[in-house]
Amino acid sequence: MGKPTGFLEYQRLSEASIPPAERLKNYQEFILHLDDDDAKTQGARCMDCGIPFCQNGCPVNNIIPDFNDLVYRQNWREALDTLHSTNNFPEFTGRVCPAPCEAACTLNINSDAVGIKSIEHAIIDKGWEMGWVTPLPPKDKSGKRVAVVGSGPAGLAAAQQLGRTGHDVIVFEKADRIGGLLRYGIPDFKMEKAHIDRRIRQMEAEGVQFRVNQNIGVDTPAEVLMQDFDAIVLSGGAEWPRDLPVPGRELDGIHFAMDFLPQQNKVVAGDKVAAQLLATGRHVVVIGGGDTGSDCVGTSNRHGAASITQFELLPQPPEQENKPMVWPYWPIKLRTSSSHEEGCERDWSVATRKFVGKSGKVEKLVAVRVEWKDGKMQEVPGSEFEMKADLVLLAMGFLGPVQTGLLDQFAALGVEKDARNNVKATTEGAGAYQTANAKVFAAGDMRRGQSLVVWAIREGRQCARSVDEYLMGSSELPR
């Protein structure tokens, strides 16, 4: 909206960042939010489309044209309210969301998309700075008790929504701090953890209670929750990592990314970690070309690795997508993350054959090039090569929720799983997010499999509405 000709007059402006050499010295965030003037012109680029594809591209359906216009008019307070009306935690998504909205932006067809994420980032940072983000405790309490198992973005969103509508919500977290992957998956340099702490204080003021070091199904039986609560939300994430069962996998120095990343977050938080896994001075090979792999690269660089190589099984994607074919959907294209900018070798179409080591410690890996024909992978004959490696990090995605403990016990209570071993529940219509046990709901990665923070927030919000409907018969919460 804003300025009808804005998109013709202003160029897209990426957020400024601290140069790699500087930022590698610490674990602080290095992306600087837009200043007011820049946010204004970036907001002016929005065209107020007749059909705002961005809004559908966004999993939480952020009312993007409206807040773009409000920022253009420097009406920050209303912009913040508009943003919060669909998204509980813009400070998370404004930092780590890959911004499918921008892929769907109409300007992205033949120009550069509106910098929606940077505008979101600017709005929420200003909101906190101005003290506009305050607790919204419920006027009336329902007297219903809801347990939320897992404190990642899905659990937090569900808890906040349910708390604000008047239910007594207790969030259980198996780790020692709240936040799930937000806390221990995403490195501090991508998102500082004070953002989570600030939100938790807000939620506590709204009446939500948090219980850490409570692994339901291990420390506390599921049965206890079933007795103590009127409804239970399972939002335990998808933490079952994909393994690489090749010869030599048992060697020391080969770890899952999620054994590596959380330790550093703990150290940054001030904890003492005995025998921390460090990349310092080592030749690191990251297997897996996704976001988690990227985080391993960034962390290894900060440790001071001797070299970092990242392998991806799939072929190198094109630098420019075929827009008429894919717009407004998320395109497969070459993405160079900030961690890549900090230094790393990337190689595509590589499959690891085996690890080779001496006295139980990995020293190198043997890999082979692969080709993809008709969706099937074939090794290229004679393309074997070796790579020096004394730290291998496996970041090849997650297969689904951890099947033991929590899920075992809930399975015994009637909760079913789908063909991908996720907790089975629909997302539409009556009984959305409800499992086969009417009292138990599921949201986020635990229901949908590994996905984005923003999808988790969506599921948490929608699940909260379903829970509210189940408890009260009807719900005022947004869908």
Next chain:
Amino acid sequence: MTAEYLCSADQIQIKMAQGAKPGEGGQLPGHKVSEYIAHLRSSVPGVGLISPPPHHDIYSIEDLAQLIHDLKNSNPSASISVKLVSEVGVGTVAAGVTKAKADHITIAGHDGGTGASPVSSIKHAGTPWELGLAETQQTLVLNRLRGRIAVQVDGQMKTGRDVIIGALLGADEFGFATAPLVVEGCIMMRKCHLNTCPVGVATQDPVLRRKFTGQPEHVVNFFFFVAEEVRELMASIGIRKFDDLIGRADLLETRKGINHWKAKGLDFSRIFHLPDMPKEVARRHGETQDHGLAAALDNMLIDRAKAALDKREKVVIEASIRNLNRTVGAMLSGEIARRFGNEGLPHDTIIVKLAGTAGQSFGAFLARGITLELTGQANDYVGKGQSGGRIIVRPHAEFRGDPMENIIVGNTVMYGATAGESYFRGVAGERFCVRNSGASAVVEGCGDHGCEYMTGGTVVVLGATGRNFAAGMSGGVAFVIDEDGTFRHRCNLAMVELEPIGEALSPASHLGLSDTVLLKSLIESHARHTGSKRALDILGNWPKWSRAFVKVMPTEYRRALKQLAEKSAAALKQRAA
């Protein structure tokens, strides 16, 4: 609208109404009238263009019949279409349109609409095309008119299924607009009115137009698939030829829709009703309308003007004329436009001297090179859409009355004229020179609403005018004799200012001539062509009469002329520097 423009068409459509903007007209504000737009609309850059809701030559079904006849004369090979909006009673109108000899009718559904339409119209005007089409089909069949006219339906047609349902309800043809636009790259921004279409579909901005990526092949592909779906659906209901579908409402599967809970309490039987008529009564288009062109006087004119048309030789034709002879000169103009375009022929190449009473639309779309000299009188619509020709109407030599009191030409004279000149020794009826955009005219008096919505050209009135002169006039100039100083009260001053005529010539002068020179030369021509005593009197005592003239100057036009003058002066300066 020029003769050449009409000649270039395969089909000419008269939009009586359409789904998106029925009866509201439109306005193009001055700041949007760029040089390019002004060129296309033959107007002045910067001057707003008002498209008033009514057709000023259509106030009855007979008027519509006349316009159809005019257009058919101008381009006999074009099919003449009339667009109606789907609404209750459209069947009756369609029957009238068929009797008015249209070749083609379009029933526009309420779903259609461009991004530039007012929201109130998009939301509230018209009914679904299915209703209007069913009514049209039934009325035409019942009145045995259906065979004479092709029925088209439009309004958000998108699929082969739409085509089949349209055919079953009685349509021969189908109009698609939005869907092919989307195929060409439209993303329904609803910014058509802002000139900021980011995919270059609905914009004149050269920067944005470069972003247009549509290709004709995309549209071909789209319609290929539509046709394929039509074929599949036809096969599924066992229909071999598309013609066999038309008007077969009995083949529609309706139960599922009618049994839907939302349809409870509604009676759909009339939509699917098949009129009980004998088998031989046509249910689809198959005949051609008799436009009566064979009886046109122009056949003789074309025949006798052969030397001019083929060899550009001067020709003088003399003939008598009756009020049966309608639209005289249009077909001849069409021949000229087809051969020589808007340039036409040099003035006075074909001089047609006629005596008697001319029928309606005398000299319609008259091309340059033709001079129609009528001794006698003429009916309504003289010089409609005049395109460069010259029309002279003077009373019979034996006329004993005062020409200043004698209505010599009817209403709506020179409606939408774009070029040319006319001299009428006598008084014109209402709406003289309405929507004139470039022609000049001299008349000795006129009725109400003279120069209404005029955007260009020059009008001289040597006598009294009716009320509401210059309403909505945004361009051109009128000079009116104001003997008793009361003209001000008869003039609509909303958009114009009155001033004395000026001697001085400035870069911002209308047509680049000073008022005196322009006015005097027009009156001299009037005197020469019509022998007007009034004109001779005025010229005989010019110093006295020149003071009696009032110049009617549209404010917006004055501003635009000034801007253009400044712009060209600046350009000159720059070149000199």
